[in-house]
Amino acid sequence: MSRLIVMLLAAIGLFCAVPSLAQEEQSTAPYAYRQLDDPAKEQQAQDLMETLRCLQCQGQSIADSDAPIAGSMRSLVRERIASGERPEEIRAWLIERYGDYVSYAPQLTSLTWPLFAVPLALVLLAFLLLRRRFRRGGDR
Template identity: 80%
Template sequence: MKRLIALIAFALAAPVFAQEEQSSAPYAYRQLDDAAQEARAQDLMETLRCLQCQGQSIADSDAPIAGSMRSLVRERIRAGETPEQIRGWLIERYGDYVSYKPQLTGLTWPLFAVPLAFVLIAFFLLRRRFTTKGNGQ
């Protein structure tokens, strides 16, 4: 009977132990004491993509990996690193996908150039079409 009671007590306490185990990121839900540091951390967290949710920033996501990333950002800001150093480290670790603020590199320049090329082509085609109609009348 004592074993049964102990087993039931352990089963009821298991979620508490699991919750404590998940909270290994001390700054996942706790802000920094320095308001300026917290503001820098928040600004950076809003530009980093949650790797699990994919549609949310780590500032908005409740996924465990987002909590770990928030904690990491706050810890590094607290240690004196700049937001760009932290962003660079996260990009190095997780790839360009982690950032909502893509960097212009040798591999990403077409992503910036192609939309501009489409706009220029559309402008010249529309200009030619309207100037041709104007001259024909």
């Protein structure tokens, strides 16, 4: 009976230790969950992090995500802001490294211009069709 109790207690201890080990593994980036000392620089970092997409979660910004890659990206943003880099330089570097998808604020380039032009063309077409339809209705 005592052997069963010892094994049960060991299993419970192991079960309780695993989440703490996993949490320890997530926080390898020094600034993942720690803010910068300078409030102005921290605000710059927060503003930038709100506009960057978590590559693992895809529906959250890196500021909101608990994914390990988001923590690494938050740390990277804070470290670069602390070293004096401007947010747009950091954004450009992240886009170069991970692609346009990482940014919630897409840039107008030779590859992305159709994404901006097609909705405008559709709105213009709808306006012209509606205008034509209502003019015909008024002539009757």
